[in-house]
Amino acid sequence: MESVVVAFSAGVDSTFLARAAREALGDRALLVTADSETYPARELDEARRLAAELGMRHVVVETRELDNPEYARNPVNRCFFCKDELFMKLAPVATREGIATLVYGANMDDLGDHRPGMRAATEHGVRAPLIEAELTKAEIRELSRRLGLPTWDKASFACLSSRFQYGDRVTPEKLRQVDAAESFVRSLGFRECRVRHHDRLARLEIAAAELPRLFEDGRQTAIVARLRELGYVYVTVDLAGFQSGSANLVLTMKGRALAARPGAASSGPASTDIMGGPDMAPQTPPRSAPSRETRDGPRRPVPFTGSEERRATPEDGPR
Structure with missing residues (x-):
């Protein structure tokens, strides 16, 4: 390139x-x-x-x-x-x-x-x-x-539309509601958090290590009060903690249910669901990413130089 x-x-x-x-x-x-x-x-x-x-x-x-x-x-x-x-x-x-x-x-x-x-x-x-x-x-x-990049330990983030369950229409008003709710929770010092939108119910996903702090120093009361100001009636906490991509759990569960049906092996992927056509079936993961650790540490990529087919080698140690 x-x-x-x-x-x-x-x-x-x-x-x-x-x-x-x-x-x-x-x-x-x-x-x-x-x-x-x-x-x-x-x-x-x-x-x-x-x-x-x-x-x-x-x-x-x-x-x-x-x-x-x-x-x-x-x-x-x-x-x-x-x-x-x-x-x-x-x-x-x-x-x-x-x-x-x-x-x-x-x-x-x-x-x-x-x-x-x-x-x-x-x-x-x-x-x-x-x-x-x-x-x-x-x-x-x-x-x-x-x-020395400041993003090395940055919390993962996905677009605000990921806070809604599949099939729940995304609107500017809902996006602003979720953004305001999440911004408030973050302002209380929670690094890994999501506010999942379920109509009038807000489901908080907070990193498991941070969950105890939710019930200290009045944070619980403050969160409930602020989220009700924003239009939520019920404010809940997900006991599973923060899960990146948790909306995809429904796809995994549906895939398991389909696989358990008699004759499922020959029926092919479900594609008639109103939720989204051929992508409804959970994707089959490819091979697992190989372990890249060597005694010299992780390999450093050279993604823009050399042969287009070249891959990183053990000699490409970090600089």
């Missing part, structure tokens, strides 16, 4: 990818961030700040996912429409800048989860250098730490 546009969200993966692109390509790497109502404004602010710290060119484009009725109805393949919109907006930027390749920060762990957005990347010809280098999330965090 001689030049790239990096889809930059300021998360762990895309920040590491941006740093790698800067080292390999210099000014031939451009960061592009989406300004979307499905993400809190603070995430866009952080993207601008990190791009400046990295010393990289940075462009912000507006995306309008909710204008697409297919996205707004929130099917199980919602993320396909989100990424489709994003990559369509990135393509003209790349053309204007004379850049041939679009890249994004998917990693090896993403291959084993329900990720319709990866299909959009394939259809648009967007490459995933971190997958090409066979890097897992844990390795990316460790390499980021070694490089």
Whole structure:
């Protein structure tokens, strides 16, 4: 890759990818961030700040996912429409800048989860250098730490639409309600948290290690009061704690139920559910990501240089 546009969200993966692109390509790497109502404004602010710290060119484009009725109805393949919109907006930027390749920060762990957005990347010809280098999330965090990137231990984050159950229509009003609720919970010092929206009920997912603090110093009372101000009647805590992608549990459970039916092996995947067509069936994970640890530590990727078919080797130790 001689030049790239990096889809930059300021998360762990895309920040590491941006740093790698800067080292390999210099000014031939451009960061592009989406300004979307499905993400809190603070995430866009952080993207601008990190791009400046990295010393990289940075462009912000507006995306309008909710204008697409297919996205707004929130099917199980919602993320396909989100990424489709994003990559369509990135393509003209790349053309204007004379850049041939679009890249994004998917990693090896993403291959084993329900990720319709990866299909959009394939259809648009967007490459995933971190997958090409066979890097897992844990390795990316460790390499980021070694490089001194401030995102190395950043809490995972997903778009606000992920707070709604599949089939629950996404609206600007609901997004603002969830954003305000989650922002308040975070303001009380909870690092890993989600506010899952179930109509008038808010289900809090908080990291298990932080759960005891919920009932200290009046936090429980404050959260209930604030969330009721925002329109929730019932405020509950999920005893399973914080679970990234917990909305996909319904897909796993449905897949198990289908598999348990007589003749399920020959019936094929269910695709008639109103929730979203062929993507309704849980995806079969590919091979597990191999262990990449060596006595010299995690391997460092070289995603932008050398042969297009080259993979990281033990000699590519961290610099």
